[in-house]
Amino acid sequence: MSNSLKLSVPEGLPFIDYEREFDFPVADVFRAHKDPDLIVQWLGPRGLKMDIDHYDFRTGGTYSYLHTGPDGVAYEFSGVFHTVRENEFAIQTFEFGGYPDVVSLEFMTFEDLGNGRTRLRGHSVYPTQEARDGMAQSGMEGGMTEGYERLDELLSGAKV
Amino acid sequence: MSSTDDASLDSAFMALADPVRRLIIARLSRGPATVNELAEPFAITKQAVSKHIQVLEQAQLVTRTRDAQRRPVHLNPARLEALTAWIDQYRLVREGQFRSLDAVLRSSTAPAVSIPKESS
Numbered sequence: 448m449s450n451s452l453k454l455s456v457p458e459g460l461p462f463i464d465y466e467r468e469f470d471f472p473v474a475d476v477f478r479a480h481k482d483p484d485l486i487v488q489w490l491g492p493r494g495l496k497m498d499i500d501h502y503d504f505r506t507g508g509t510y511s512y513l514h515t516g517p518d519g520v521a522y523e524f525s526g527v528f529h530t531v532r533e534n535e536f537a538i539q540t541f542e543f544g545g546y547p548d549v550v551s552l553e554f555m556t557f558e559d560l561g562n563g564r565t566r567l568r569g570h571s572v573y574p575t576q577e578a579r580d581g582m583a584q585s586g587m588e589g590g591m592t593e594g595y596e597r598l599d600e601l602l603s604g605a606k607v
Numbered sequence: 608m609s610s611t612d613d614a615s616l617d618s619a620f621m622a623l624a625d626p627v628r629r630l631i632i633a634r635l636s637r638g639p640a641t642v643n644e645l646a647e648p649f650a651i652t653k654q655a656v657s658k659h660i661q662v663l664e665q666a667q668l669v670t671r672t673r674d675a676q677r678r679p680v681h682l683n684p685a686r687l688e689a690l691t692a693w694i695d696q697y698r699l700v701r702e703g704q705f706r707s708l709d710a711v712l713r714s715s716t717a718p719a720v721s722i723p724k725e726s727s
Contacts (some may be wrong), residue, residue, distance in 0.1 A: 456694050459624035463697070467705050471712040479711055491709035492700060517704075521629050580620060580693065 463515040466568050473559040477534045478566060480504060480555070495522075506531045510539075526550070534559070541571075549578045615667065619690050622666035627651070628659050635669060635682040645680065 453466040468524040469476050469556045481504040491497035494515040511525040513594045515590040523544030529552075530538040538557045542548075573579035620627055631645055646656040660680055663669045667686045671678050 450705075452698065454694070454698050455700065456697075458620070458622060458629070465701060467701075469705075469709065469712060470669075475712050475715075479708055479715070485711055485715060487709045489704060494702060576620060577617060580616060 459576070461576045461579040463569075463571040463573075463579065465569045466566065468560065468564060470564055472563045473534045473557050473565040476565045477557050480537070480557075481531075504528055504531055504537070546578075549574060551578070616690065619666040619668055619686060622662050622668055623690075625659065627656075628663055630655075631659060631663065631680075632682065632687075633669065633702075633709050635680060639672075639679040639681045641677050 450468040450470070451482055455464040456462075457464075460473055479489065483499050483502040486502055487499055489524050490512075491514045495516050499512040500512045500513070503547065504510070508528040508531070509526070510528070511523070513521045513523050515521040525544070526540040528539045529538065530536065534557040537553075537557075539553050539555075540550050541553050543586060544549045551564065551571050554570040554572075556566075558568065571579075577596050623632070627649060630648070634640060634645060640713075642653060642657055642660060645660065646653045649656060660669065660671075664671065668683055670681050670683055672681065
């Protein structure tokens with residue numbers, strides 16, 4: 448059984464909020480966001496090769512990575528980690544290379560629920576309503592087919 | 608997605624940015640209704656409600672049939688679907704990501720950090 452994703456896409460406000468719980472301690476969930484060797488295993492949709500140029504998850508650090516599709520088309524993402532507090536909180540900027548200067552702000556809260564469980568809360572703020580609503584068509588489009596396949600696979604191979 | 612699509616998506620989102628218009632959409636999701644019927648629950652004039660319906664009509668979220676007397680307003684479900692398609696995409700990508708993260712956590716958790724207790 449997997450934890451469900453709560454997603455909120457308010458009308459008239461350029462925000463996206465999500466909430467997801469994990470059956471793992473907060474230190475592990477945080478580490479999976481910090482360690483590039485782990486990031487590379489989950490951040491990108493399958494079928495897209497993820498190459499991290501650098502990923503420095505600490506206050507003032509920066510990141511840049513590429514998602515490359517089977518067709519060889521690469522999607523670049525980059526940003527700055529404005530604030531990172533261990534096992535607690537992070538703020539980062541996010542920019543898709545295909546839409547330069549349309550930068551969003553991502554707030555992430557890591558909440559210790561006790562009993563080795565963690566709640567991850569995300570709040571994304573886009574510069575305009577249009578940027579939020581167009582986001583799916585730009586940065587996410589590349590991996591969609593593969594995304595579906597991966598999800599199907601995950602669902603059909605549902606864990607014991 | 609073409610820029611005309613973007614523009615019409617924009618107008619649809621703008622149309623839905625108003626609470627009265629959202630209530631009208633909610634009402635129409637249960638079936639077509641006349642302007643009079645739609646105006647009933649609101650403490651605003653019928654003219655104001657007509658204006659709201661015009662905005663929804665321009666955004667192609669609703670249509671009005673040429674039934675001389677009643678001119679009932681209908682919901683255009685295809686338009687609403689186009690509107691929410693990107694949200695479904697976003698959800699799917701996020702869900703996929705977090706399921707992968709689950710898998711990463713399952714296989715990579717440091718035994719020193721998480722000592723599994725006897726599960727009940």
